[in-house]
Amino acid sequence: MTSTQPPHAGDVIYTARLIRTANPSHPTATAIAVRDGKVLSVGTLEDCQQWGITTIDRQFEDKVLTAGFVEAHSHVMTGMYSTFPFVGWFGRHMPDGRWVDAVKSTDELVERLRTIAAEKESGLPIVVAGFDPIYLDTERLSCHHLDEATTQHPIFVYHASGHLATVNSFVLNKYDIGPNHPAPGVGYHGDGQPNGELREPAAMALARDEFRLLGRVVFAPETLDGFGQTMRNAGITTATDLGNVFHNNEEVLKTVLETTEKESFPVRMASVPRILGGPDGIDEMVSRVLTVRTHSHDKMHMPVVKMVLDGSIQGFTAVVNWPGYITGEDHGLFLFPPEQVVDLLRPFHQAGIGIHCHCNGSSTSGVFIDAIEQLLREHAWLDHRHTITHAQLITHAQMRKAKNLGMSANFFVNHVWFWGEQHRDFTVGPDRASAMNPCATADRIGLQYSFHTDSPVTPAGHLHTMWAAVNRVTPHGSVLGPNERIEVDRAFHAVTIDAAYQLHMDHLVGSLEVGKYADMTVLEQDPYEVDAMAIRDVPVWGTILGGIPSKSTAQR
Incomplete structure (x- = not known):
């Protein structure tokens, strides 16, 4: 029987070799109608x-369509590589699709910096x-290594984790960063002199x-465009900028709203404000967030907020x-006093x-879980979905408690x-x-979870996070934690509907169901059918x- 509703202009049916919907009631299909x-x-x-649609687009008949990948923890800074040179240990694609090779030694880093300095006016x-x-x-890496590149320019090497930077002596002298500086996080040599490492x-x-300068670049339209391009190239249709201050600046907010609303912007963005300051200003921030939410549009949402409670494990600043x-020095640092967390949240x-x-x-996870327990005792909310993001060293006892409290975890499995x-x-x-x-273990306990790339910390792309969760292989071929491996179907749901759930957006994205956005990832092969590796x-x-196709520009 054909629908009695008349067709709409723009109605289209896409056919594919296979469609994976992330909808357990109807997990696979071969065609999808869009209106x-x-x-x-x-x-x-x-x-x-049956809907009377006559336009059939068969360009994907030899491809696999899936529910669009949802990235629940990344950053607009992903687009900064349109401006700043990339010097990471693993090569990666840039926002425009170019591939940039890795930097594998301090000497190689110094040489790249020397080349950049030769083309810049002194002092820049x-x-x-x-x-x-x-x-x-x-x-x-220390200031002395960077001094070998140039003593005529300030150098700021922003680490992959986003929690540290190393600067040269030009910078230390420019800002009088000397022995016994009162700021927390300044690194020192054994002789008491600053070593150029700035933590947090x-x-x-x-x-x-x-x-x-980092901040200005993050707020630039070019960076937003680069963020969108990078995510599209990785097959991501909803990407979260987890922890920004766009809501604080009307001009910046206007830029974000206008950029993301452009037809050419290729991804839906979940913009997540970062909690800053002390308890006295929190009520004002809540009011601001609620106001800014009213400006949301189809490609710009503000579903949750973020608190950053500690640093990175590889930077020795996680608690x-x-x-x-x-090994190494323990620089574990709470970015908010634990006793203030309940009042802030x-x-x-x-x-x-x-x-x-x-x-x-693990200590930080415990503080957050305990804070949520206290808040739920005070104010019941059955559908809060408060999420421990990273949760890398979370203990089994903490997971059981989090599950009982209705919390979620967003694992950084790429680690x-x-x-x-x-x-x-x-x-x-x-x-x-x-x-x-x-x-x-989260599956055994029943703790809801997704996983993320934290891009640009690791490259955007959920095929890699799925691969990491399924195999747990290290660069030298070891399997790290074989009993924590999961099946590909579980991994697929973690990067689609489960990620959308944590963002309170599962009614809009995360699976291919009637009434939700027609957002799909287009793959040349089926991840379920290829070898796990x-x-x-x-x-x-x-x-x-x-419903609008957008082709990747990434070089293969």
Whole structure:
């Protein structure tokens, strides 16, 4: 029987070799009908034709369509590589699709900086990003290494984690960063002289002009465009900028809203404000967030807020339980006093605003979970979905408690590949490294979870996170935590509907169901059918956003 509703202009049916919907009631299909940017029907071509649609687009008949990948923890800074040179240990694609090779030594970093300096007028800043000294078996990067590149320019090397930077002596002298500086997070040599390492925002902000330059680039339309292009190239249709201050600046907010609303912007963005300051200003921030939410549009949402409670494990600034780090200096740092966390979060919880809290260390996860328990005792909310983001060293007891409280975890499972060997050998040791990002245990306990890339910390792309969760392989071929591996179907749902759930957006995205946005990832192969070790190598054709195809520009 054919529908009695007349067809709409723009109605289209896409056919494919296979469609994976992330909808357990109807997990696969071969055709999908789109009307007004939303899913009208999913099933066979005959099912979809019952709506009277005559336009059939067969360009994907040899491809696999899936529910659009949802990235619940990334950053607009992903687009900064349109401006700042990339100097990471693993090569990656830039926003425009170019591939940039890795930097594998301090000498190679110094040479790249020397080349950049030769083309810059003296005194102008040099900012590069993506470096991480933990991979090197030589002396840790310091101001003296950077001085070998240039003494005529301020150098700011922004680490891959986003929690540290290393600067040269030009910067130390420019801002009088000397012995016994009162700011927390300033690194020192054994002789008491600063070594150029600045840990966490309070210390990085001492390099005032260079740190502000990072901020200006983040707010630029070019960076937003680069963010969108990078996500599209990775097959992501909804991407979260988890932790920004766009809501504080009307001009910046206007730029974000206008940029994301452009037809050419290729991704839906979940913009998540970061909680800053003390308890006295929180009520004002809640009011501002609620006001800004009213400006949301189809490609710009503000579903939750974020608190950052500690640093990074590989930077030794995450706060971990006894016995602490196995090697290196413990620089674990709470970015808010634990005793203030409940007071800071209470107004958001009471206003019905979901909270995602950055917790890398086990101690930090415990503080956040206890705070949510207190808030739920005070103010019941059955559908809060408060999320421990990263949750890398979360304990089994903490997971059981979080599950009982209705919380979620967003695991940083890419760490198994990018830093697993370093965690095993240098940060927390073999047993705790094997238990990091414990997806299988979360399933056994019943704790809802997704996983993320934290791009630009690791490259955008959920085929890689799926691969990491399924295999848990390190660069030298070890399997780190074999009992925490999961099946590909579970991984697929973690990067689609489960991620959307944590953002309170599962009524809009995350699965291909009637009435939801027609957002799809277009793949050349089926991740379910290829060898498990080949999942990350499945080519991404691009995406379909609201029914409109958008081809990747990434070089293969």
